[in-house]
Amino acid sequence: MAAAFRKAAKSRQREHRERSQPGFRKHLGLLEKKKDYKLRADDYRKKQEYLRALRKKALEKNPDEFYYKMTRVKLQDGVHVIKQTKEEVTPEQLKLMRTQDVKYIEMKRVAEAKKIERLKSELHLLDFQGKQQNKHVFFFDTKKQVEQFDVATHLQTAPELVDRVFNRPRIETLQKEKVKGVTHQTGLKRIAKERQKQYNCLTQRIEREKKLFVIAQKIQTRKDLLVRKESLRPFFFPFLSCKGLNSDWISALCKSTPVKMSAPQGQWFEPVSLTLDSVEMFLD
Template identity: 45%
Template sequence: MSVWKKAAKAHQKTHKERHQPEDRQHLGLLEKKKDYQRRAKDYNEKKATLKLLRKRALNKNPDEFYHHMINSKIEDGRHFEKDTEPEDTADQNQLMRTQDLKYIVTKRTQELKKIEKLQAELHLTSVDVLKKNKHIYYDKEVKKQAEERTLQHLMEQELPDVDENTLAESAKKRKALYRELSKRIERERELAIVQQKMETAKAIENKKSVLKPKRVKKGTKDQAPIYVWKYERKK
């Protein structure tokens, strides 16, 4: 029967709602039925939410403790979440989003080689200029006398004149090498952290692993998150 009613109303005239008269234009737009429905729906939803919150407040146990008490705060009557340290920095997010694991491993290997090369250069700059005595003495008395003569000869020998400009340039070069070494060590540490995070994410997303891991420690910008998998017996 309802089908026939709908069919009969299909050809009825659609009545349009009137617009705001010209003498009432100063009152603003005339509210239509759809505007009233939207406003009434919003009002009823807020009313139901306030009723539910009031009920929860009445049933709340004042002696109950939950962790959100220490993870939030109230300032000037407004509720705020405490600032938590993000797991990834902006550079780490960009690397993990735009590059793959092989690229990170390759760049980290290059940085390690450059660090070793810089460390070798810095060791060479601190080599002693004086030649060491390579004679071998088997008799203790003769060895002792030779050492005394060598020491006396070094004390009597005059030190060579060194140009102050040469010393300044050498110190400047050594300082620049140390600065570059520090930057490369920091870059290698960042790449190592990104590599650990990507390897952890890849292990979690592995579909072959049926057992889901459990996160033991949340990750930070200086450390990847720690997960523990349940023991799986090998066949």
């Protein structure tokens, strides 16, 4: 009965609280409690146990022991790095990659051609460098008319506008209608600068389209040569000196049937397989 009374009395007691850091020791930080010390001590013991296990593992390690990971890992600057294995490409995969390369380059070339056409239509490029200039032929009856001929007078326009094939208004139109657009010098310079920038962009795109066309042709040629190498059947030819061989002899030999020829002494020559690479070597 007394024990039960003591337990009931403890439940009504004031909660025990630890004091905080005194005012004259506040510069040292918070006062560490028992629970704080326990967390710090457990963490320290855990780290020490981990280090002890590592030391034991290093001491008990067998230097002659083999791990399968050793075949694909190397030590570089004290750090284990996975080796980069070179992927083997089969002839079928090589053909597919080259076909995809040709299609991709052709797609980019067509895209460049469409951008070039759009820029030309925006810039009204009728006298752009690289494009054949149009010819305007005037017919006259007498030689005197040819000598007195003036292009601006004949076209009824200002002499400054003769070269503007894409936009050449007449003098009557200029007198009746007001000039639309920028008239001050700063705006004209800005427009001329933007126009020149577009011309430069167009020139670069034309050059890029030409280069892409050449690259596509080269890749297609390599692909055709690869197919030709595989279609060329191997055959045997006598082990002779390379002197005296020409392209006609090689082509005739390529069309002939596989044969074995014997030496004058009755000994057989070593049979050699002839492919396109060896033919090119002889022709060089």
